[in-house]
Amino acid sequence: MLAEIITIGNELLYGRIANQNAQYISTQLTQAGFRVIQITTIPDEIGEIIEALSGAKKRGVEVVITTGGLGPTSDDLTRAAFLKYFNYPSTASNLAWSAIENHLGTAPGICCKQDNQVTIALPGVPAEMQSMLQQRVLPYLKSQFNLPTFYQKTICTIGIVEEELARILTPWEKQLPSHIQLAYLPNLGTVNLTLTTRLTTAEEAKKEIELQVQKVLPLIKDYVYGYEDDKLEEVVGNLLQSQHKSLAIAESCSGGYASQLIVQVPGCSAYYYGGIVAYNNRIKQEVLGVSERTLLQYGAVSQQTAMEMAQQVRIKFKASIGLSSTGIAGPGKAVNEINPVGAVWIGYADEDRCYAKKLQLTTNRLSNIRLTGYNLLDLLRRRLQGIYD
Amino acid sequence: MLAEIITIGNELLYGRIANQNAQYISTQLTQAGFRVIQITTIPDEIGEIIEALSGAKKRGVEVVITTGGLGPTSDDLTRAAFLKYFNYPSTASNLAWSAIENHLGTAPGICCKQDNQVTIALPGVPAEMQSMLQQRVLPYLKSQFNLPTFYQKTICTIGIVEEELARILTPWEKQLPSHIQLAYLPNLGTVNLTLTTRLTTAEEAKKEIELQVQKVLPLIKDYVYGYEDDKLEEVVGNLLQSQHKSLAIAESCSGGYASQLIVQVPGCSAYYYGGIVAYNNRIKQEVLGVSERTLLQYGAVSQQTAMEMAQQVRIKFKASIGLSSTGIAGPGKAVNEINPVGAVWIGYADEDRCYAKKLQLTTNRLSNIRLTGYNLLDLLRRRLQGIYD
Numbered sequence: 001m002l003a004e005i006i007t008i009g010n011e012l013l014y015g016r017i018a019n020q021n022a023q024y025i026s027t028q029l030t031q032a033g034f035r036v037i038q039i040t041t042i043p044d045e046i047g048e049i050i051e052a053l054s055g056a057k058k059r060g061v062e063v064v065i066t067t068g069g070l071g072p073t074s075d076d077l078t079r080a081a082f083l084k085y086f087n088y089p090s091t092a093s094n095l096a097w098s099a100i101e102n103h104l105g106t107a108p109g110i111c112c113k114q115d116n117q118v119t120i121a122l123p124g125v126p127a128e129m130q131s132m133l134q135q136r137v138l139p140y141l142k143s144q145f146n147l148p149t150f151y152q153k154t155i156c157t158i159g160i161v162e163e164e165l166a167r168i169l170t171p172w173e174k175q176l177p178s179h180i181q182l183a184y185l186p187n188l189g190t191v192n193l194t195l196t197t198r199l200t201t202a203e204e205a206k207k208e209i210e211l212q213v214q215k216v217l218p219l220i221k222d223y224v225y226g227y228e229d230d231k232l233e234e235v236v237g238n239l240l241q242s243q244h245k246s247l248a249i250a251e252s253c254s255g256g257y258a259s260q261l262i263v264q265v266p267g268c269s270a271y272y273y274g275g276i277v278a279y280n281n282r283i284k285q286e287v288l289g290v291s292e293r294t295l296l297q298y299g300a301v302s303q304q305t306a307m308e309m310a311q312q313v314r315i316k317f318k319a320s321i322g323l324s325s326t327g328i329a330g331p332g333k334a335v336n337e338i339n340p341v342g343a344v345w346i347g348y349a350d351e352d353r354c355y356a357k358k359l360q361l362t363t364n365r366l367s368n369i370r371l372t373g374y375n376l377l378d379l380l381r382r383r384l385q386g387i388y389d
Numbered sequence: 390m391l392a393e394i395i396t397i398g399n400e401l402l403y404g405r406i407a408n409q410n411a412q413y414i415s416t417q418l419t420q421a422g423f424r425v426i427q428i429t430t431i432p433d434e435i436g437e438i439i440e441a442l443s444g445a446k447k448r449g450v451e452v453v454i455t456t457g458g459l460g461p462t463s464d465d466l467t468r469a470a471f472l473k474y475f476n477y478p479s480t481a482s483n484l485a486w487s488a489i490e491n492h493l494g495t496a497p498g499i500c501c502k503q504d505n506q507v508t509i510a511l512p513g514v515p516a517e518m519q520s521m522l523q524q525r526v527l528p529y530l531k532s533q534f535n536l537p538t539f540y541q542k543t544i545c546t547i548g549i550v551e552e553e554l555a556r557i558l559t560p561w562e563k564q565l566p567s568h569i570q571l572a573y574l575p576n577l578g579t580v581n582l583t584l585t586t587r588l589t590t591a592e593e594a595k596k597e598i599e600l601q602v603q604k605v606l607p608l609i610k611d612y613v614y615g616y617e618d619d620k621l622e623e624v625v626g627n628l629l630q631s632q633h634k635s636l637a638i639a640e641s642c643s644g645g646y647a648s649q650l651i652v653q654v655p656g657c658s659a660y661y662y663g664g665i666v667a668y669n670n671r672i673k674q675e676v677l678g679v680s681e682r683t684l685l686q687y688g689a690v691s692q693q694t695a696m697e698m699a700q701q702v703r704i705k706f707k708a709s710i711g712l713s714s715t716g717i718a719g720p721g722k723a724v725n726e727i728n729p730v731g732a733v734w735i736g737y738a739d740e741d742r743c744y745a746k747k748l749q750l751t752t753n754r755l756s757n758i759r760l761t762g763y764n765l766l767d768l769l770r771r772r773l774q775g776i777y778d
Contacts, residue, residue, distance in 0.1 A: 009572075010570065010572050010585075011572055011574055011583065012415075012428070013415055013419075013424075013425040013426065013427075013428065014415060014416070014419045014425070014541070014583075014585070015412050015413070015414075015415035015416030015417075015418075015419055015425075016416075016574075016583070017412075017574070018407060018408075018409070018412050019407075019408055019411065019412065019428075020407070022404075022408065022430070023404045023406075023407050023408065024404065025404070026401075026402055026403060026404030027403070027404030028404070029404075030402075030403045030404055035402075036402040036403070036404075037402065037431070037432060037437070038402075038429065038430065038431055038437075039401070039402065039408075039429070039430035040427065040428070040429050040430075041411070041427065041428035041429075042426070042427055043426060044572075048426070048427075055444070071551055071573065071575070072551065072552045072555055073551060073552075073555040073573045074555070074562060074571075075571065075572055075573065103752060103753075104751055104752075104753055104756065106552065125575060125576070127753065127756060131753075249666075251645070253652075254649070254652075255645075255648050255649040255651070255652025255653075256640070256644075256645025256646065256647075256648030256649040256652065256664065256666065257645065257649040257652075258645075259644050259645030259648075259666045260643070260644040260645040260646040260649060260758060262644070263642075263643075263644025263645065263646075263666075263668060263718070263758060264644075264754065264755055264758060266719075266720060266754055268668070269668060269669065272668050272669070273668060273669040273671070273672050274665065274666040274667050274668040274669055274672045274676070275645065275665070275666040276663065276664070276665055276666070276676075277638075277645065277648045277652075277663040277664040277665070277666070278663050279652060279657070279658060279661050279662060279663040280658065280661070280662040280663055282662070283662050283663045283706060286707075287663070287665075287705060287706060316676060317672060317676060318675075329652070330655075331655060365653065365655055366653055369649060369652060369653060
């Protein structure tokens with residue numbers, strides 16, 4: 001089963017924005033069992049859109065998905081091009097034309113089926129496109145085509161870099177059968193390991209992959225926080241909820257990033273009370289209640305301050321667990337020799353324990369903010385799962 | 390002068406990696422004065438490569454740049470495809486074939502000129518491709534073609550949806566000269582307007598675009614927060630700093646998202662003190678200091694609570710300005726008829742004023758968290774720029 005993707009938009013040809021939509025759709029179609037044979041990016045012009053649709057038709061692909069050009073403005077011409085290309089509504093009865101609902105925006109999608117070829121137009125706004133693809137398009141395509149069996153398993157890790165992971169996994173990787181493909185996908189402090197195979201039966205494919213997963217897990221288990229699309233904030237939320245614990249967070253260098261990660265999970269009000277962003281040192285003292293003596297003696301970026309921040313936010317919010325971050329987000333020069341840019345302390349406190357861990361992150365400010373947030377959640381995951389550093 | 394880009398590689402079609410090369414080359418070609426009319430991604434297959442080269446030839450483009458498939462392994466077939474497509478070395482004398490040196494890797498590039506069309510093959514490794522493009526390919530293209538001047542200006546807006554913006558701009562859009570292209574790029578509550586033109590001299594191009602910018606600004610000026618790559622958090626940070634004001638934020642439904650946006654700007658410690666994430670209603674009362682009476686009488690998602698949150702965080706943090714958010718992030722059902730999912734109050738307080746504004750956002754939780762953050766920063770921008778709703 002072959003597929004093509006056509007991304008429409010002048011901004012993609014000027015290089016102003018990355019073509020994330022093409023990557024997202026190709027991943028999803030591949031996982032569904034299609035083989036994507038071409039991705040074409042063209043301007044918002046009716047002639048070009050029709051030429052691209054004709055080209056895909058000539059190559060005989062089963063599915064064509066376009067993105068972009070469905071909005072309400074004068075440069076949005078995809079709908080007009082579809083109407084002209086399919087000669088709709090005056091076309092013969094072998095064309096089925098329908099709209100695809102868009103719950104996140106105003107522009108609906110288009111779904112056309114003709115001569116066993118499905119052509120779908122989705123909007124260019126990534127959130128809208130992704131939601132429509134997941135909820136409508138993929139289920140429809142799976143119902144229309146008899147797709148080969150494709151089995152994939154993703155293991156989500158955190159707290160270990162790709163190089164180190166690859167070093168640990170070398171002996172296991174060498175014994176993998178040739179019909180199983182392994183890929184590493186690093187992203188913001190996490191590395192996803194994906195095992196893929198295509199076999200004649202679903203049972204066989206699943207059995208082979210699960211066997212390899214059982215072999216690899218003991219080698220890396222402290223770093224594994226989930227599988228497939230699991231999110232760290234959901235994993236941590238489930239652990240808090242099942243252990244009947246509540247959380248409060250005091251953030252300095254991460255500025256609220258960890259807090260908003262926790263809040264992304266629906267139902268987090270069951271375990272999350274809130275937090276304090278103590279960006280200014282005076283706030284650490286006056287609002288959060290870190291002692292002046294600690295700040296003067298050890299400095300704001302220190303083990304002692306991180307521990308006191310975690311303990312204070314826990315007490316102030318009457319939560320069972322407190323977390324904290326304090327560090328040098330950068331960019332720019334080191335404050336002193338002990339704390340270069342990227343030096344961050346993350347703290348944990350509950351009724352019985354209080355400790356902090358030092359991280360050495362990057363020289364990029366935005367990366368440091370995000371990495372601190374994820375590392376803070378991972379510190380909590382490890383405690384709740386009984387794993388110790 | 391027209392150009393096309395052909396990126397070759399199975400991994401790009403599986404969606405495993407982002408097509409950074411296409412974006413990089415299209416930016417460079419656009420800035421050099423070419424108009425990129427198509428980007429095509431195809432597998433490592435001789436037939437597909439030849440078909441893509443033929444397509445570009447048919448469309449009459451002056452320059453074709455391919456990336457990928459030049460390495461030493463069996464799946465690298467670009468060189469073989471070029472030899473076959475150009476029928477080299479047995480071809481007629483109108484073909485000029487030369488190698489392009491690769492200082493960072495082992496695979497050289499290929500440069501072919503035939504019938505006034507230049508076709509160039511570069512390796513897929515980004516660092517090698519970029520170095521060869523900058524040092525060899527762009528200087529060569531500039532020597533071969535008489536390139537027009539390219540000028541582009543982006544106006545960044547917030548607080549107005551694409552449809553409404555397009556409606557306001559229709560009369561202005563209709564009078565735009567045909568050599569100026571307008572594009573709308575919506576993203577997370579913002580819409581970027583990009584004006585592009587190609588003229589013979591740089592001065593003329595700039596003059597024409599700036600004339601149109603001066604015409605359009607009065608129509609939309611309250612919504613314009615910046616130009617080119619300006620970020621809202623930077624614009625707000627500069628306003629706070631130049632007006633010697635300090636900020637504290639109390640967040641409920643946005644959970645720290647607005648705070649971490651502010652913290653992304655280097656040097657924000659000059660004006661940002663921090664904030665309180667009062668996710669739980671008890672925290673709104675006990676830690677933030679919202680009165681029990683307000684919460685009981687009006688509810689947590691109300692104008693009164695938003696105003697009191699903004700005022701309280703301002704006083705507690707001794708900041709000149711306080712901001713707040715409280716709303717129904719969703720997903721799921723409405724709490725009551727007054728507050729459906731996506732209903733959010735955002736509040737502002739300084740020494741003299743205190744008010745709140747109601748937003749009706751989406752049914753998607755993550756979008757609502759982010760949109761609340763951006764709207765909160767825009768509420769502050771409008772106040773600091775003397776714009777009132």
